[in-house]
Amino acid sequence: MADGQDAPKAQASAGNSDWAIEVRGLKKTYAGTKKSPPKEALKGVDLLVPRGSIFGLLGPNGAGKSTLINILAGLVNKTEGTASIWGFDIDKNPRMARASIGVVPQEISADVFFTPLEGLEIQAGLYGVPKAERRSMEILKRLGLEDKADAYVRMLSGGMKRRLLVAKAMVHSPPVLILDEPTAGVDIELRKQMWEQVLELHEQGVTVILTTHYLEEAQELCDTIAIIHQGNVVTSQPKHELIASLDQKMLMIVPEEPLETVPALGDLCGAEIREDGALYVSYKPSQTRVADILNAINAAGIHVKDLSTVEADLEDVFMQMTYGSDG
Numbered sequence: 001m002a003d004g005q006d007a008p009k010a011q012a013s014a015g016n017s018d019w020a021i022e023v024r025g026l027k028k029t030y031a032g033t034k035k036s037p038p039k040e041a042l043k044g045v046d047l048l049v050p051r052g053s054i055f056g057l058l059g060p061n062g063a064g065k066s067t068l069i070n071i072l073a074g075l076v077n078k079t080e081g082t083a084s085i086w087g088f089d090i091d092k093n094p095r096m097a098r099a100s101i102g103v104v105p106q107e108i109s110a111d112v113f114f115t116p117l118e119g120l121e122i123q124a125g126l127y128g129v130p131k132a133e134r135r136s137m138e139i140l141k142r143l144g145l146e147d148k149a150d151a152y153v154r155m156l157s158g159g160m161k162r163r164l165l166v167a168k169a170m171v172h173s174p175p176v177l178i179l180d181e182p183t184a185g186v187d188i189e190l191r192k193q194m195w196e197q198v199l200e201l202h203e204q205g206v207t208v209i210l211t212t213h214y215l216e217e218a219q220e221l222c223d224t225i226a227i228i229h230q231g232n233v234v235t236s237q238p239k240h241e242l243i244a245s246l247d248q249k250m251l252m253i254v255p256e257e258p259l260e261t262v263p264a265l266g267d268l269c270g271a272e273i274r275e276d277g278a279l280y281v282s283y284k285p286s287q288t289r290v291a292d293i294l295n296a297i298n299a300a301g302i303h304v305k306d307l308s309t310v311e312a313d314l315e316d317v318f319m320q321m322t323y324g325s326d327g
């Protein structure tokens with residue numbers, strides 16, 4: 001964004017909305033070519049991201065996540081619908097909308113010609129942040145990069161380069177930060193470090209939206225989850241409600257004697273014997289009572305040594321919501 005002389009203080013003037021992001025009826029159709037037909041990537045998306053949340057945007061490959069992010073970031077033109085960032089409509093107030101958002105891209109494309117400090121100063125200039133208001137060193141410090149301020153970028157580790165991308169997205173102090181696959185392809189230690197960074201930013205008041213393929217990551221970090229599938233938002237709600245709404249539970253039954261075959265428990269539940277020797281019975285609480293399952297187990301002559309329930313997690317929700325198609 002090179003159009004502003006003054007850094008727009010989106011955070012201070014906080015647009016008139018309860019939402020960090022408000023998207024209504026958003027559609028995007030990419031034009032076709034001679035070889036490929038037009039592609040309807042977003043089919044009428046409604047999405048409300050609460051201020052102050054850590055919001056997970058999940059979906060299989062090709063679901064439309066990048067298209068949505070790119071529209072919000074001002075990189076892709078929408079076909080139809082409205083979108084506001086921090087209360088600023090992307091059409092009516094594009095400058096303030098863009099000033100309200102920082103996007104951390106997926107790929108590490110660090111600029112090797114500048115030191116981290118120079119890179120941040122240039123980025124701040126692009127956003128029109130006056131010199132007196134720049135906080136490049138402070139941002140580097142926040143991301144644990146202060147001792148690398150004057151280093152060659154090519155000498156930074158992969159994790160440091162990623163943190164530098166986060167720093168760059170923060171130069172104009174946006175209240176909303178989007179992280180696109182922040183931990184794709186990084187090892188477990190780095191992933192944990194990134195998680196800590198995200199939580200710290202959140203504690204500092206930043207609304208964080210992240211896309212991820214790691215459901216464990218969304219489960220760990222996010223308080224609200226939206227699942228996007230084939231250009232539609234199929235669910236968007238607080239994580240705990242989402243998991244609780246899943247009409248699917250599992251019982252783990254440890255038998256006294258090893259089981260040779262899976263007992264017949266009726267049509268309403270699925271059962272399998274796993275490597276640990278226990279019998280796992282999945283069922284829909286709306287259709288089957290635990291007592292009926294136990295009666296059937298008894299009737300099959302199985303003596304139960306131990307019994308516990310296995311909690312559903314985000315992966316179960318995701319599978320149920322996106323099952324049966326490849327996007």
Ligand SMILES: Nc1ncnc2c1ncn2[C@@H]1O[C@H](COP(=O)(O)OP(=O)(O)OP(=O)(O)O)[C@@H](O)[C@H]1O
Pocket residue numbers: 030031039040041059060061062063064065066067068
């Ligand atoms: N520039 C483009 N021209 C034509 N079709 C596109 C273009 N960009 C994306 N698409 C198509 O739009 C659909 C949504 O793509 P998008 O990149 O938004 O999905 P995604 O959820 O971000 O996927 P991934 O997780 O793989 O990045 C896909 O079918 C994709 O092939």
